[in-house]
Amino acid sequence: MGREPSSLSERSFSFAFVFFLFALAAARFAGGQAATTEIKVDQVGYLPAAPKIALVSQARTNPGKFLVKRTSDNGVVLQGKLGAALHDPNTGDDVQAADFSALREPGRYYIEVPGVGRSWNFSIGSNVYSRAYQLAMLGFYGQRCGAQVDLGPEFPGYKHSACHLKGEFHPTSGKSGERDNLGGWHDAGDYGRYVVNSGISTGSLLWAWELYAPKLKNIQLRIPESGTGTPDILSEARWNLEWMLTMQDDDGGVWQKQTSTHFAGFVMPEDDPLESEIIGTGAAPYKSTCATADLAAVAAIAARVYKPFDEKFAAKNLHAARQAWLWAENNPNVIFKNPPGISTGEYGDNDCRDERLWAAAELWRTTGEAAYNDFFLKNYADFQPKLDAPAA
Numbered sequence: 001m002g003r004e005p006s007s008l009s010e011r012s013f014s015f016a017f018v019f020f021l022f023a024l025a026a027a028r029f030a031g032g033q034a035a036t037t038e039i040k041v042d043q044v045g046y047l048p049a050a051p052k053i054a055l056v057s058q059a060r061t062n063p064g065k066f067l068v069k070r071t072s073d074n075g076v077v078l079q080g081k082l083g084a085a086l087h088d089p090n091t092g093d094d095v096q097a098a099d100f101s102a103l104r105e106p107g108r109y110y111i112e113v114p115g116v117g118r119s120w121n122f123s124i125g126s127n128v129y130s131r132a133y134q135l136a137m138l139g140f141y142g143q144r145c146g147a148q149v150d151l152g153p154e155f156p157g158y159k160h161s162a163c164h165l166k167g168e169f170h171p172t173s174g175k176s177g178e179r180d181n182l183g184g185w186h187d188a189g190d191y192g193r194y195v196v197n198s199g200i201s202t203g204s205l206l207w208a209w210e211l212y213a214p215k216l217k218n219i220q221l222r223i224p225e226s227g228t229g230t231p232d233i234l235s236e237a238r239w240n241l242e243w244m245l246t247m248q249d250d251d252g253g254v255w256q257k258q259t260s261t262h263f264a265g266f267v268m269p270e271d272d273p274l275e276s277e278i279i280g281t282g283a284a285p286y287k288s289t290c291a292t293a294d295l296a297a298v299a300a301i302a303a304r305v306y307k308p309f310d311e312k313f314a315a316k317n318l319h320a321a322r323q324a325w326l327w328a329e330n331n332p333n334v335i336f337k338n339p340p341g342i343s344t345g346e347y348g349d350n351d352c353r354d355e356r357l358w359a360a361a362e363l364w365r366t367t368g369e370a371a372y373n374d375f376f377l378k379n380y381a382d383f384q385p386k387l388d389a390p391a392a
């Protein structure tokens with residue numbers, strides 16, 4: 001019985017793979033002519049007013065002209081000259097740029113270069129990034145721990161049952177016994193959950209909302225919380241945030257990770273027999289400064305972002321952020337190393353000052369209180385080179 005789910009998933013995978021090959025072949029011969037990889041276009045698409053560049057390899061063998069054609073009737077909408085041939089050290093190719101920025105009309109197109117061939121189809125439109133965004137967000141949803149997940153009929157086979165429904169404290173955490181264990185996203189290919197990793201991913205999603213709310217609020221993700229009145233991106237981020245908050249101890253410190261003692265085998269998450277455990281540093285104070293400061297930063301952003309949708313949850317986050325900040329002040333550099341017997345991802349860091357700087361900035365943005373501003377002003381100079389944009 002135990003093998004049945006994995007053989008089912010293998011079959012689903014095989015089916016998906018054959019379907020993928022079929023789709024690839026169908027796309028390749030769409031329009032009657034095979035697409036060539038010698039012409040590189042952005043298949044995610046181009047915004048109408050954005051610069052639009054395709055790169056053409058085999059540059060020396062063609063006459064220097066390119067055409068942009070509509071997929072619907074192969075009509076030419078723009079002609080241009082390829083730029084000078086340049087060597088690209090990253091790929092080893094000699095390439096010429098086809099600049100078709102002047103084309104702004106939304107639609108579906110391909111590029112043809114006489115002597116080289118035709119490109120894959122691409123889109124110009126104001127919503128070209130919506131699909132990439134939806135897929136990225138479904139990626140987070142697919143990693144949900146503690147719940148049944150199903151990506152729906154568009155992605156057959158991409159589902160799992162509720163997993164890791166029990167948790168416990170590992171002796172390295174300074175506590176013992178069982179604990180609630182719902183929420184969070186599985187990490188990169190293993191079933192562990194790590195505060196520092198999910199700090200930057202959750203923080204980035206909350207920033208995305210702060211920066212692009214007017215656009216994001218209209219894009220449905222088809223997750224279980226869709227239609228509840230809270231924007232989908234905030235519901236998905238909350239799934240991980242709720243777990244992060246449970247990683248905070250009563251004294252404000254935050255444990256580094258919740259994983260098994262070693263990585264699970266290559267099994268579906270609901271078939272992972274290993275205990276999911278809170279792992280600490282192995283000695284007092286057990287929590288780590290980087291994880292604690294990351295929680296402070298993310299919870300401080302959350303206090304701003306969730307306020308219009310759930311004031312109580314926003315206040316809970318602000319309280320957690322303040323407590324975490326205080327703990328990090330009193331324990332400024334407790335470094336996490338995997339204790340003996342633990343071999344899951346360490347995600348160590350020898351210097352938690354930059355995490356504290358991030359926390360100070362976010363707490364200041366949320367509260368406007370002078371103490372956070374003072375800390376930032378006193379400590380940011382060492383990190384200025386990393387904050388500066390790279391030279392163009």
Ligand SMILES: [Zn+2]
Nearest residue numbers: 145146163164
């Ligand atoms: Zn899980």
